[in-house]
Amino acid sequence: MTVKTHFLKLNTNKNFEIIDITSSINELIDIEEGIISIFSRHSTSAIVVNENESGLLKDFELTLDNLIADDFSYNHDRIDNNAKSHLKSFLLSSSECLPIKNGNLELGTWQSVFFVELDGPRRNRTITLTMVGE
Numbered sequence: 001m002t003v004k005t006h007f008l009k010l011n012t013n014k015n016f017e018i019i020d021i022t023s024s025i026n027e028l029i030d031i032e033e034g035i036i037s038i039f040s041r042h043s044t045s046a047i048v049v050n051e052n053e054s055g056l057l058k059d060f061e062l063t064l065d066n067l068i069a070d071d072f073s074y075n076h077d078r079i080d081n082n083a084k085s086h087l088k089s090f091l092l093s094s095s096e097c098l099p100i101k102n103g104n105l106e107l108g109t110w111q112s113v114f115f116v117e118l119d120g121p122r123r124n125r126t127i128t129l130t131m132v133g134e
């Protein structure tokens with residue numbers, strides 16, 4: 001059994017952005033079989049697995065906007081004007097743990113892995129990839 005760690009760096013271009021990182025992760029996988037932890041080191045972002053269909057991704061953005069009201073006086077905005085970004089991140093997840101088979105992510109036919117930017121644009125967003133297997 002071996003443990004390998006890689007870092008995936010991203011620059012984002014918009015305040016809210018969903019970036020499909022499936023192929024970037026597959027390029028960095030260097031074990032044949034095991035599991036991979038995909039972890040975003042930022043509290044205003046998320047890692048999610050879902051279908052890469054443009055209408056659905058827009059629906060995801062609209063749903064988050066509906067859940068986290070715009071016209072509310074959030075406490076965190078007193079020190080750092082991005083409470084909404086943190087709150088959306090709280091509702092999602094900072095990591096996913098997924099299976100690897102034949103040197104690639106073993107996803108369902110309609111599944112992709114996404115990095116969700118919730119407070120962009122940002123430079124050097126860092127995603128830690130930790131693989132365990134052989």
Ligand code: ZN
Binds near residue numbers: 080081082083086
């Ligand atoms: Zn903040």
